Amino acid sequence: MELDPLFLSRLQFAFVIAFHILLPAFTVGLSSFILLLEGLHLATRDAAYLRLSVFWTRIFAVSFGMGVVSGIVMPFQFGTNWSRYTDATGNVLGPLFAYEGLVAFFLEAGFLGILLFGRKRVPPVAHFFSAAMVALGTLFSSFWILAANSWMQTPAGYEVIDGRYVPADWMAVIFNPSFPYRLVHTVVAFYLTTAFAVLGVTAWHIKHRVHLHEAQRALKMTVIFIAIVVPLQVVVGDLHGVNTLHHQPVKLAAMEGLWDTQSHAPAVLFAIPDEAAERNRSEVSIPTLASYYLGHSADTVVKGLKEAPPEDRPPVAPVFFAFRGMVGLGILMLITAWWGLWLHFRNRLTESRTYHNVCLAMIPAGFIAVLFGWTVTEVGRQPWVVYGLMRTRDAVSPSLTGTDVLTSIALYIVVYLIVFGAGIFYMVRLARAGPPEHVDVREPNLDERPARPLSGAHVDA
């Protein structure tokens, strides 16, 4: 069998970005949560907030370090494996990537040291400021990288000179049609991913009757947050979908599993898309519903996959199923959020063991939903690397052989399994150990707290 450098390069990119995105999905939200806890501690002088902040900062340190090292891999991928894409788009996308470094990475890295190691060296306000800069850095990073990603989805503000894309209007490049929707949808998704991780860890502490004082407070904060933000995300997601309908109709048709252009378009609940026959098998659908939620009228015409010739269509099944996975997890999140709110109003939030088990089970929900969403948007963009302009198969580095890429992907898989396996193991240990009993903000204190056995853990009922 001939090893195809194009296919293997795609596989490699999918692999390294799938692992990498799990970390910003967690750290973007967690840095803001830490900032909130630090701010509440400064404002109320309540030490429970400080203990929670120290607890989550330890987990943040592990995840952020993994995010940095897996993130450095990403920009080099563009050069090593996708050099023709870089040559064609460098004039437009290069400055966006560089701005991410200048605006975001330096800000995060510059203040991370003080956030992690500086509590005893700087005044509390300066430490709070550092936490704010780290949180801001993660948001700036999301801004620039999603601007670049969105340009690949809905390119704008460029002209073509000698087959290369050259900026004509920078505002149009950055604020391209899908960017505002993708930015909000993604950042909200990252916040929710963090919230469900915090919710699950907190529920675990309550379930095991440890760190009750802090855990009860964190549980209440998190439940109120998700009860408001999950429904918000449903609205944002719907708006993002309508934006896709206008700018990437073929992707939307794949998401919806619609082959024919039609008004009164059905919402396909389940089907097995058959690309060869250009139809769905075993379809279960609700008539006219898709036209309603996409255009708020039964007469809304939704374009089908057949509008595009087969060579311009994405692989339908992965997009179709990933979209259903994302929406399904969204529904589970909504149920979890509102159930929690109902328990909160009935003052049963800390009692319901069933609910705590559900929260525990929902820890991975946000991470998996992010991966599904990423699959929808990136596989849905195929066969283009820049939508409608440049095909993925024209982007790969010409000097690579299949063996080269097979070797590199094998090494990435081995290293990532070791590093991510260990990282998750250590984060779970830290999560179980729970908040410290005492945080010293002035006196030097070397004892690198060993994970306490649970039997000896502090119980504060």
Place this chain on the structure above:
Amino acid sequence: MAVDLVPVWTVILGVAVFMYVLLDGFDLGVGILAPLAPDDDTRTLMMNTVAPIWDANETWLIMGGMGLLAAFPLAFAIIIPALYFPILLMLLGLIFRGVAFEFRLKKTSHRHWWDAAFFGGSAVATFFQGVVLGMYIQGFTVTGRVFSGTSFDWIAAFPIATGLGLLFGYTLLGATWLVMKTEGDLQQRSRRWALVALYGVLAFIAMVSIWTPVLHRQIADRWFSLPNMFYLALVPIATAAIAFATWRTLRGRADYFPFIGAMGLFAMCYLGLGISLFPYVVPYDVTLWDAAAEPKSQAFLLIGTLFLLPIIFMYLGWSYYVFRGKVTADVGYH
């Protein structure tokens, strides 16, 4: 646009890459020296000297890479695929080095494993950065706008020699950093490590200085033609002077000078490299001007860079200031 921004971007990118080499250079050097620590506490202390700042230092690598992509996209599109395996292995090395900071502090039975990862990651990343340097001096096979060599061009005597040379170079930076940041027994050990590294560095500087003009006629012409030879001779003379001063202060009591001297040696080598290779950004086919991005792209990024770089230097400076002075055993984690 009338103003030629290529010289400005050449300087900015040159500074970014040099910042990376100096700053992550001493971090990686500390990693290479870690196995020589007499005991576990000393090793923790060595790592604590760089733990709060390694991430910021490594950020210059992204800045160098992304700056190259933004300002000279054609150079990025040719050089990076040409360095496929050196870059891959460097990145994997940096991954192990980076996570080891956090992972080894979680007291478990795998601690020695992460100690090995810290050393191995640092050494592998350093070696392959040296290989990249050697490949760069060796030059790339280019056809049209694409790299047309193979992914194994790095397996050659010169890149492997520069890889070994950089191991000594970063070890010198790391050891002199430790001389500056520590006291007592560890400082004395660091002085001895630095001396050994200094001898290695000088041997490799001499070797590369002879090998490079032999490898490339145009580099020989640049250095050894008149009148160039008169003022370019200042570079080797300054290098020798800095080397001597570093050697003297390492054998004496000065805490700070050896590190400054080591940085000076790197600056001289970097300057020499620039003199040899100018005006090529992809030696010896594509010049800085051939590879330059559209003026509109260079200008758009320049506006923000000129505004942001001073701010970045300010807060990075503050971070270094917060963690200034000797690192002692009671400087805790988190």
